Amino acid sequence: MSIKPSILEDRYRNRGTAFTLAQRAELGIVGRLPAAVETLDEQAVRAYTQMQQQPSNLHRYLYLNEVHNQNQVLYYKLLADHLTELLPIVYDPTVGDAIEQWSSDFRDSRATYLSIDRPEDVEDSFRSLGLAADDVDLIVVSDAQEILGIGDWGVNGTDISIGKLAVYTAAAGIDPNRVIAVNLDVGTDNELLLNSPYYLGNRHARVTGRRYNDFIARYLATAAKLFPNALLHFEDFGPGNARRILVGNAARYRIFNDDMQGTGAIVMAAVFAALRVTGDRWADQRLVVFGAGTAGTGMADQIHAAMLRDGASTQEAKDRIWLIDKHGLVTDDMPGLPDYQRVYARRKAEVADWADGEIDLLTTVEHVKPTILIGTSTVAGAFTKEVVAALAAGVERPILLPLSNPTSRIEVMPTDALAWSQGRALVAAGIPVDPVEYNGVTYEIGQANNAMLYPGLGLGTIVSGAKHVTDNMLLSAAEAVAGQVDVSRRGAALLPPVANLRALSATVAVAVAEAAAEDGVATRRHTNLVEAVRKAMWQPVYRERDLPRPGGEGARS
Numbered sequence: 001m002s003i004k005p006s007i008l009e010d011r012y013r014n015r016g017t018a019f020t021l022a023q024r025a026e027l028g029i030v031g032r033l034p035a036a037v038e039t040l041d042e043q044a045v046r047a048y049t050q051m052q053q054q055p056s057n058l059h060r061y062l063y064l065n066e067v068h069n070q071n072q073v074l075y076y077k078l079l080a081d082h083l084t085e086l087l088p089i090v091y092d093p094t095v096g097d098a099i100e101q102w103s104s105d106f107r108d109s110r111a112t113y114l115s116i117d118r119p120e121d122v123e124d125s126f127r128s129l130g131l132a133a134d135d136v137d138l139i140v141v142s143d144a145q146e147i148l149g150i151g152d153w154g155v156n157g158t159d160i161s162i163g164k165l166a167v168y169t170a171a172a173g174i175d176p177n178r179v180i181a182v183n184l185d186v187g188t189d190n191e192l193l194l195n196s197p198y199y200l201g202n203r204h205a206r207v208t209g210r211r212y213n214d215f216i217a218r219y220l221a222t223a224a225k226l227f228p229n230a231l232l233h234f235e236d237f238g239p240g241n242a243r244r245i246l247v248g249n250a251a252r253y254r255i256f257n258d259d260m261q262g263t264g265a266i267v268m269a270a271v272f273a274a275l276r277v278t279g280d281r282w283a284d285q286r287l288v289v290f291g292a293g294t295a296g297t298g299m300a301d302q303i304h305a306a307m308l309r310d311g312a313s314t315q316e317a318k319d320r321i322w323l324i325d326k327h328g329l330v331t332d333d334m335p336g337l338p339d340y341q342r343v344y345a346r347r348k349a350e351v352a353d354w355a356d357g358e359i360d361l362l363t364t365v366e367h368v369k370p371t372i373l374i375g376t377s378t379v380a381g382a383f384t385k386e387v388v389a390a391l392a393a394g395v396e397r398p399i400l401l402p403l404s405n406p407t408s409r410i411e412v413m414p415t416d417a418l419a420w421s422q423g424r425a426l427v428a429a430g431i432p433v434d435p436v437e438y439n440g441v442t443y444e445i446g447q448a449n450n451a452m453l454y455p456g457l458g459l460g461t462i463v464s465g466a467k468h469v470t471d472n473m474l475l476s477a478a479e480a481v482a483g484q485v486d487v488s489r490r491g492a493a494l495l496p497p498v499a500n501l502r503a504l505s506a507t508v509a510v511a512v513a514e515a516a517a518e519d520g521v522a523t524r525r526h527t528n529l530v531e532a533v534r535k536a537m538w539q540p541v542y543r544e545r546d547l548p549r550p551g552g553e554g555a556r557s
């Protein structure tokens, strides 16, 4: 015999000390809790204090994870009450540390694991969740090949899917009972993991080629068959795979690549705001992207499209974009260029006299005089004092976006960027950064992280039942974010503050749902969209309807 499991072990419905005496009697848990009956607010104060007492952000992450495992409402109440403080803990940058330690720290899991060695289990792995076709709004999946800027983390990368989902709920009220986090375990090329006694994933190199492609195809087909209304969010895939999967499947599935599309759109938002400061046009921008992988080329594509909308021809727009990757400026004589770089490759003849051999970032900046410099390279400190000074020598108010995550990878800290440009650079960063004081002006640094945009995009997609995520939906999301920014004061942030994220997400969702209707992809119509979005947003409160009905079972266990 053993003690009977109870609702106290069910994180979806557990309320712990907030169960009233009557509820305790009804639910058969009399005597299983101390006498006090608390409110959610009282529980949240205790949990917040306990969290603060943890010795490091990684310990705080683990503590909050425990809370999440025990009581989902309490977890999201904490995030709602302390969003600005806790987002960097449950998400970027701390989630990067948690992923590096994940197999050693493993205790419990809320994810679904799909192994490339057992493709026949994909369907059963979803079916074992016991969910019906219309029970799921969103699935976040990662194969963990390029986690943030820290590379290949195999099954440890599960927590990027978990973290992204936490942000969806905290920022946009996506119902956490209707989401699934998935890790696609296709092996890992990370020797540290392969040789660690604690590693919990498949102990072999990454599977590539046909078997990999078949596995992705099986994932997509199965997820879409079992949960036909779910948005399929792809996160932190390697550059070749990310793009190929998106391009090859966008017409067939409700699929979204956050690193390409979400990041591209948040950059668009930051540039929209910056152009209000400079008074310049899209078609006149000169863009240098340092780190031409998934995120960097996703942005190049969206800025290219913005130039076209502003009247440039395809060629004119391409002529205003320069990519730099590991071997310097990308030129058309380079062998083996991936297709996503080839489209923007510069003619070698045009730059031949810039340098002997590889053309580096500084040389490119000196020649191009970019109006926008974006870093998505994972190379910490790549935007040196010389590079920033050259940028500021080229134009009066350069837009400078060092976007690599986590903090250990950022191309330049905003405080240096402002000092080295005499306060002229218009800066936003991928990570949360404190305001910078320079020459008597306070510069607020917007967080150009896709987390500022994808939650609202997802909510708008779900509320409208959009069959696809269209370019117009992404653009509308970017415009909605930029519309919340006031750049009239010198030093104003290019993006709204995290503290306003929930309201921002609702605004973004309305714009996205309107765009979905315009594009003819919406399957749900609402007479009052603002109200529909508001009602769709899940709130962290204890609700009567979440308790099991007397004599019957509740929603999900």
Ligand SMILES: NC(=O)C1=CN([C@@H]2O[C@H](COP(=O)(O)OP(=O)(O)OC[C@H]3O[C@@H](n4cnc5c(N)ncnc54)[C@H](O)[C@@H]3O)[C@@H](O)[C@H]2O)C=CC1
Pocket (backbone or CB within 6 Å): 146, 147, 148, 149, 150, 236, 238, 239, 258, 259, 263, 266, 290, 291, 292, 293, 294, 295, 296, 324, 325, 326, 327, 328, 375, 376, 377, 378, 379, 403, 404, 405, 406, 409, 429, 430, 431, 448, 449, 450, 451
């Ligand atoms: N702020 C945000 O919302 C987002 C930020 N990112 C960040 O962008 C970075 C890149 O992410 P992904 O594009 O997904 O990775 P990726 O691996 O697809 O791209 C990185 C690119 O940088 C290039 N690179 C590496 N060393 C270089 C060097 N020394 N010089 C020039 N290029 C170099 C690589 O060859 C690759 O093409 C990461 O740090 C990630 O955290 C990514 C997505 C969203």
Ligand SMILES: CC(=O)C(=O)O
Pocket (backbone or CB within 6 Å): 092, 147, 148, 149, 236, 258, 259, 404, 405, 449, 450, 451
């Ligand atoms: C923010 C994000 O998606 C990344 O760094 O990969």
Ligand SMILES: [Mg+2]
Pocket (backbone or CB within 6 Å): 148, 235, 236, 258, 259
């Ligand atoms: Mg990512």
